[in-house]
Amino acid sequence: MGNASSMLTQYDIEEVQEHCDNLFSQQEIVSLYHRFCQLDRSAKGFISADEFLSVPEFALNPLSQRLLKMVDGLNFKDFVAFLSAFSTKAIIFKVYDSDCNGEVSFKDILEVLRDLIGSFMSDKQREILCNSSLKMEVEVPVD
Structure with a gap:
């Protein structure tokens, strides 16, 4: 599993699942x-x-620069572990x-946000905060 061009064995699959x-x-x-092998162009x-950054959705993500610090140099096992955080089965997603509803x-x-901030902000203030954050993410130019 060290070389991206090698085949995945049943043992490798089970090891990654357990990980x-x-x-x-x-x-x-x-x-x-x-998908990992496609991304690992130099094998x-x-x-x-x-x-x-060759993945358009990743490159356009406003958090891509932060995420790059976490993903640069990931092997396959760690690549899957990174992606597991985004799984609908992951505890953090839930x-x-x-x-x-799976989204x-x-x-x-x-x-x-209401749970985190409590009564320090009204529902309207939380909504304005979330809307302005989303607007800022859309307006930030991608280098």
């Missing part, structure tokens, strides 16, 4: 491995920041998906 608390099925691990066994909506974020 990620079984948040992904074997089929999902294999699919992620194929060195890890993905560089430049390779991550914290934000307050209505349990983190604007309403969910407002509810989390």
Whole structure:
């Protein structure tokens, strides 16, 4: 599994599943491995920041520069562990998906913010804060 061009064995799949608390099925691990190999263009066994930026959704994300610090140089096992945080099965995802519909909506974020801030802000102030944050993310130019 050290070389991206090598094949994934059953042992590798099970090891990655265990490393990620079984948040992904074997089929999902294999699919992620194929995607990992596509991103690892030089087949060195890890993905560089430049390779991550080749994914348009990642490059356009307002948090991409912060995320790059976390993902630069990830091997396959750590790549899957990183992605597991975004899985609908992950505990942290469930914290934000307050209505349990499999999506983190604007309403969910407002509810989390209400729980964090309490009565220090009104519902209207929280909504203005979230709306202005979203607007700032859209207006920030991508270098």
